[in-house]
Amino acid sequence: xxxxxxxxxxxxPLFDGLPADVAALVAGCARNAAFGPGELVLAxxxxxxAFYLLRRGRVxxxxxxxxRGPLVIETLGPGSVLGMSWLFPPYRWSFDARTLEPVGAIxxxxxxxxxxxxxxxxxxxxxxxxxxxxxxxxxxxTRIRLLDLYGxxxxx
Amino acid sequence: xxxxxxxxxxxxADGAATGTGAFTPAPYRVVERxxxxxxxxxxxxxxxxxxxxxxxxxxxxxxxVFGVGEVAISMSGVPGEGRLWHTVRDVGAVSHALCGTGVGxxxxxxxxxxxxxxxxxxxxVDVVVVAGGIGLAPLRGAISLLARRPSGRGxxxxxxxxxxxxxxIFAEDLxxxxxxxxxxxxxxxxxxxxxxxxxxxxxxxLPQLSFxxxxxxAxxxxxxxxxxxxxxALVDRGVAADAIRVSLERNMQCGVxxxxxxxxxxxxxxxxxxVRAYGEIAHLLGERER
Numbered sequence: 001x002x003x004x005x006x007x008x009x010x011x012x013p014l015f016d017g018l019p020a021d022v023a024a025l026v027a028g029c030a031r032n033a034a035f036g037p038g039e040l041v042l043a044x045x046x047x048x049x050a051f052y053l054l055r056r057g058r059v060x061x062x063x064x065x066x067x068r069g070p071l072v073i074e075t076l077g078p079g080s081v082l083g084m085s086w087l088f089p090p091y092r093w094s095f096d097a098r099t100l101e102p103v104g105a106i107x108x109x110x111x112x113x114x115x116x117x118x119x120x121x122x123x124x125x126x127x128x129x130x131x132x133x134x135x136x137x138x139x140x141x142t143r144i145r146l147l148d149l150y151g152x153x154x155x156x
Numbered sequence: 157x158x159x160x161x162x163x164x165x166x167x168x169a170d171g172a173a174t175g176t177g178a179f180t181p182a183p184y185r186v187v188e189r190x191x192x193x194x195x196x197x198x199x200x201x202x203x204x205x206x207x208x209x210x211x212x213x214x215x216x217x218x219x220x221v222f223g224v225g226e227v228a229i230s231m232s233g234v235p236g237e238g239r240l241w242h243t244v245r246d247v248g249a250v251s252h253a254l255c256g257t258g259v260g261x262x263x264x265x266x267x268x269x270x271x272x273x274x275x276x277x278x279x280x281v282d283v284v285v286v287a288g289g290i291g292l293a294p295l296r297g298a299i300s301l302l303a304r305r306p307s308g309r310g311x312x313x314x315x316x317x318x319x320x321x322x323x324x325i326f327a328e329d330l331x332x333x334x335x336x337x338x339x340x341x342x343x344x345x346x347x348x349x350x351x352x353x354x355x356x357x358x359x360x361x362l363p364q365l366s367f368x369x370x371x372x373x374a375x376x377x378x379x380x381x382x383x384x385x386x387x388x389a390l391v392d393r394g395v396a397a398d399a400i401r402v403s404l405e406r407n408m409q410c411g412v413x414x415x416x417x418x419x420x421x422x423x424x425x426x427x428x429x430x431v432r433a434y435g436e437i438a439h440l441l442g443e444r445e446r
Contacts, residue, residue, distance in 0.1 A: 013363070058354065069349035074356045079363045100352055140385075141357040145345045149379040150289030150319040156227040156248035 005030050008106055012053040013079045014130055022123060029112035035103040042083060042097035049091070050107050051083030057103035062096040070096065074138075081134050086110035178412050181220045181264025184208075186257050187239060192325040195246045196290060197255040198232060200239040201263055208240050211268035213275055213297030214403060214431045217242065218411040220264030221253040228408040228426065229254075230294035231268065234301065240265065243293035243325065269411045271431040273298040273375050273401060281310045282367040284395070286386045288317040288358055288378025292325055294403055294430075295377050300329070303336040312338040313365035317358030317382065320344050321351055339365055358382065359389040369394030376434070377403040384441055387434045397435030404429045404437070 005027035009015050015023055033052065035041055041052065041059060052059075058077045062070040073095060076082055082105065085093050091110070117124030184201035191197055202208060211217075216230040219242060227250040233241030246255040257263060275298045283302050287295050302312050314333060318324045321344055334340050341361035343354035354361060358378075374390050376383050383402045390400055406418035406425040413427030421440040423429060 060355065071349065072347055072351065072355045075343070075354040075360075077354070077361070077364050141360065144357055144381065144385060147381065148319065148345070149382055150317065150323065150345065156225070156250045 002027050005032070005106065008032075008055070009053070012055070012106065014053060014081050014134065018126075022126070025116055025120075025123060026108065026113065029109045029116065030106050031109075033105045033107040035099045035105070037099055037101050039099045039103075040096060041099060041103075042093045042095070044093055044096050046093045047091060048083060048085040048093050049110050051081060051086050051110060052105040052107055054078050054080045054082055055104045055106065058100045059097050059103060060100055062098060064096065070098070075100070081131070084131070084135060086114075087131065179266070179410070181218070181226070181266045183262050184240065184265045186259050186261045186263060189257065189259060192243060193323050195255070196243060196325055197246070198241055198243040199254065199257055199263070200233070200241050201265060202239050203265070204262070208238065209265075209268055211235060211240070212272035213301065214272035214294055215268040215270045216294075216408070216411075216430065217265050217267030217269065218408075219250075219254060220266075221250055221257070222262070222264060224253040225250040226264070226266075226409075227251060227254070228269075228411060230403075230430075232293035232296045234297045243290065243296075245290050266411055269426055271429055273403075273431055275301045278302065278373055279305065279309055282313070282372040283310060284313045284315070284362075284365060284367045284372055284374045284390070286315045286317075286358060286362070286374065286376045286378070286390075288382040288386075289319065289323070290325060291378030291382075291403070292316060295375060296326055296329065298375060299333060299338070303333045303338045307337070311367050313367045314338055314340045315358050315361045315365060316340070316342045317378065318342065318344050320346050321348075321353065341365060357385070359385055362386075362389055362393065372399065374400040376400060380405065380441060383434075384438075387438065397438065398433045400434035401431050402434050402437070403431050 006024040009026045009030060010018055010023040054076060056078055058075050059082055060075050061073045065071050082097055117127050183204045185204055186199050187202050188200040211231055216228050218226050219229050220226045229242040229244055231240055232243040244251050244254045246252045285295055285299055299314060330340050341364055343356050343358055343361050347355050372395050374395050376386050387400050391397055404425050406420055408426040409415050409417040411426045413424040418425040
């Protein structure tokens with residue numbers, strides 16, 4: 001079971017190229033998870049006690065605005081990491097996350113993985129480098145979207 | 157490795173007059189007008205005399221609205237239709253006048269100018285097309301031809317970015333391309349509640365496309381910042397920089413490489429572009445425009 005999970009973990013882009021024993025370390029905190037369409041996976045303000053390595057299906061990150069309903073901030077697809085607030089106190093979700101379709105994922109217990117990262121600084125640093133790259137990619141994408149690139153053309 | 161489009165750098169455009177009369181537009185008549193989105197209009201033109209000039213997807217024409225001015229606009233149709241489609245966003249005096257033309261109006265046409273996507277070279281090759289906003293217009297003909305390649309002659313993956321769902325141009329074509337077997341992913345910067353498509357930068361959908369990066373050719377068109385980011389993401393995915401073709405936009409005025417307004421480093425984009433291999437122009441993309 002752990003071996004199967006370790007293989008799935010090692011195939012996810014977040015842990016691509018991770019040595020098998022390190023993937024097994026992560027898999028020790030992981031389990032398979034499945035969600036139906038329209039399910040709320042994360043709720044804003046809720047305890048960030050796990051994160052998800054998406055394998056199938058798409059999930060929207062949303063924020064609820066009074067009078068406007070749920071506003072979609074971003075859509076995450078297969079290969080994405082769902083949930084970052086488990087990394088930093090106070091470990092509360094910043095946004096809602098809802099499935100758009102059936103979703104298959106690996107759920108990783110946050111406290112379990114944080115403990116392993118604290119206990120093994122080399123592993124912890126590797127983990128932070130990989131998660132940092134994901135965060136940097138999202139920050140850059142958000143900045144580019146702020147430019148409203150498609151809304152402006154060269155005037156003739 | 158797939159070579160850059162073979163006509164990249166070709167100095168003389170297909171069908172274009174480059175000697176005496178190079179600046180004389182031929183009269184074409186608007187035979188159809190279609191509103192694509194708010195502020196974006198497509199017009200179909202046929203010449204008052206004879207057949208339309210030969211052209212290939214990726215090339216552009218200089219369009220004249222008499223008494224207003226002239227502007228470079230890519231063809232957005234499919235070769236062989238017997239009419240020239242151009243898709244125009246209303247952003248200035250000439251484009252505003254073009255968007256305001258009606259059936260029967262006369263427009264001046266010079267062209268076809270510039271380099272093409274090189275679709276004819278892509279038989280048997282996986283092709284990934286990435287378009288942003290109205291950047292889909294110069295790619296529409298290429299996608300339509302590629303989608304009709306015989307089965308087994310290479311995958312076609314299309315990633316589209318748009319400002320919002322109501323700003324997606326050629327929406328009906330996306331379904332046609334899907335029905336023809338293309339993998340089409342659309343993502344928008346922002347959407348109202350109820351949108352079940354993707355929200356995010358166009359690079360976010362690239363990992364979901366199934367193409368063989370090591371033997372794929374990419375065709376990219378959109379705002380230049382987007383093209384830089386997309387090209388880097390494709391290189392990270394394993395696509396060769398020389399196999400990524402981008403369509404450059406600069407201040408094109410003469411269309412035949414004489415005036416120099418569209419200079420980018422050693423290139424005159426109207427003559428040496430607009431389609432170039434990313435691998436050969438990446439170092440120029442940071443240059444400030446003259």
